[in-house]
Amino acid sequence: MIRRYDFAPLDGITKAVYRRVWQRFFGGADRCFIPYFSPTKEHLITKRERVELLPENNPDAVLVPQVMTNRAPELIWAAETAQSFGYRELNLNAGCPSGTITAKGKGAGLLASPDTLDALLDGACGKLCLPLSVKARIGFANPDEFPRLLDIFNRYPLASLTLHVRVRKDKYSGALHYDAFRYALRESRNPVSYNGDLRTVGEVSAFAERFPDADAVMIGRGAVADPALFRKLRGGAAASRDELRDFTAALFDAYTIFYGGQTGHAAQRMREVWFYLIHLFDDTRRLNKAMRRFRTATEYRAIADEIFRELPLRSDSAGDLI
Ligand SMILES: Cc1cc2nc3c(=O)[nH]c(=O)nc-3n(C[C@H](O)[C@H](O)[C@H](O)COP(=O)(O)O)c2cc1C
Incomplete structure (x- = not known):
């Protein structure tokens, strides 16, 4: 039985700014590395x-x-x-x-x-x-x-x-x-x-069944792809569209403050987050491409808005983590 869930260290993503905002909105990991x-x-x-x-x-x-x-x-x-x-x-x-x-x-x-x-x-x-x-x-x-x-x-x-x-x-x-x-x-x-490579509650359950003696797992990319993953692993709710919209907006603002008001730098950080988070949506082809290519913070905001307005939200993330 899994008794401990750790959030893996992801250099460039799960640094102090991300951890602070993520903890405020979702949390649920026993420890963050x-x-x-x-x-x-x-x-x-x-x-x-x-x-x-x-x-x-x-x-x-x-x-x-x-x-x-x-x-x-x-x-x-x-x-x-x-x-x-x-x-x-x-x-x-x-x-x-x-x-x-x-x-x-x-x-x-x-x-x-x-x-x-x-x-x-x-x-x-x-x-x-x-x-x-x-x-x-x-x-x-x-x-x-x-x-x-x-x-x-x-x-x-x-x-x-x-x-x-x-x-x-x-x-x-x-x-x-x-x-x-x-x-x-x-x-x-x-x-x-x-x-x-653990990405969903189902994958963690299958892992726990396969290894009944395992009592701890560490999850990285899967938890950036689905920021509510640890909460769900504890029986909590999936992330709602509003929650994700507020989370990403708060994260962008926190990065902007961290970079002394440079919204371009903040948008670059958000690109790294969306590299994984996009997997929580369906029909992502066009907007995923746009998210990988935008040049300015204004373009970033427009793409993020469109994702939240247009794309179906999944209950679990899908696709490869790379
Ligand atoms: C962008 C990125 C940065 C990473 N930074 C670190 C790090 O600083 N220290 C570390 O031990 N592992 C680091 N890793 C490895 C992750 O902690 C983890 O072992 C890896 O992503 C596999 O777990 P996952 O499939 O749950 O993501 C990094 C991985 C990625 C993709």
Whole structure:
């Protein structure tokens, strides 16, 4: 039975502005994961990263910050920093597939070098002032790597191990390796959580039936595609057209304030949100194309208005998440 629903970190989308507005309109996730910050060797983070983490920018939700590093001193420092902001857990990113990140041996790059992963956890665990959880893929190049990786994770006490059940080259759309998750449920000494392609209440129910021992899932794109998804998973109502109209308008306004009044920047952010949210409507072909191509905030508003005026609203999102 699923007892915990986490909102996945989606860099560029589920940042502080989005989380605040989403929480006000929908909420329903047990925890939201903050997209990663990357400390330097000098133990500095950018001003943007600090703004993202500040408690005053993150009211009303249980949040877990995430760090991207392959060095124990930075991991230890990141935990201290997270604790100083009032957080109760730190998450390590061992899944990001981006070439620039993996080339540095970070994100999913950690999985390509199990010895580095082991050394990182060995050097940091025991010196961390907060519980550490890990969000990982099931391998770098091949799912066969998973048993060795799980052996390493099993040597350390983790708050949880969230598994995106793909390898790095498959990014967010290749084959899902459910066998690896089944193996993790059986062999992991740490609590495991599933992540990957859950979009509807029906899909989560089917997952729970298939894996009766699973008790936690993390959902990302599916929850941006249907902002009421966590509420529905708790038996609540689907999003109404008015609610979605008000939510997207409030989000646009919040982004406009964040960008110092630059509505063009706000509209660009909304494009990223609509990339997924459009799947909650039918007959989207023309307006989806327009949403991907608009140039100004005025054009953006006109397209959003037309979507709400013209397109049938679905009860569940449909289509691919990519
Ligand atoms: C645009 C985008 C940004 C992401 N940013 C992060 C991130 O900062 N940290 C992380 O661990 N995963 C990140 N992910 C991966 C998601 O957290 C999640 O694992 C992935 O989307 C698969 O889950 P889903 O099918 O429920 O969306 C990102 C994914 C996307 C598509």
